[in-house]
């Protein structure tokens with residue numbers, strides 16, 4: 001396990017530069033670290049999304065795809081056309097090596113993804129210490145009515161006022177199709193809520 005991987009300060013506010021440095025440093029051991037800690041959120045969210053999605057062959061964007069663990073969960077849940085983007089080139093290299101993605105590209109922090117996806121998944125991404133709370137609105141803004149936004153908030157994020165305020169502010173623009181609290185990192189006794197919003 002790398003030094004920075006489960007630093008107690010992992011789930012805290014940091015700048016985009018600090019976030020990039022953290023994930024650049026973590027890329028090599030990320031999969032072993034989080035899998036070893038019992039990372040459940042990707043499978044939970046992908047399973048919930050599969051139950052709601054009208055067409056699992058339609059392109060889905062794995063926003064903040066990291067090394068590809070979220071893409072693997074989406075693939076395991078039956079999604080067949082997965083694109084991915086991330087701000088950390090070292091994480092993206094691992095995602096590319098997984099062979100799971102149709103298309104992968106690097107994004108700058110705060111950059112909106114292209115419009116046209118019917119589903120965007122941001123698994124373990126919009127959270128304290130990673131992408132900021134207003135990312136929810138950026139992503140929702142790229143969907144057409146009826147489009148789905150699937151994301152997760154871990155315990156630290158659920159306790160943060162700015163992320164909860166951003167979630168509440170989606171109210172007039174989206175219907176909450178799914179919301180469930182459950183295990184996030186079982187080895188750390190951490191939970192997460194997985195959400196699926198439908199753009200109105």
Ligand SMILES: C[S@@+](CC[C@H](N)C(=O)[O-])C[C@H]1O[C@@H](n2cnc3c(N)ncnc32)[C@H](O)[C@@H]1O
Pocket residue numbers: 019023042063064065066067068069070085086087088091107108109110122123124125130131132135
């Ligand atoms: C905890 S990892 C989750 C990766 C993957 N989705 C998974 O479930 O394993 C968070 C990822 O979000 C990326 N990230 C952080 N801030 C971001 C931003 N503003 N936009 C897009 N990706 C971001 C990081 O580079 C990192 O790969």
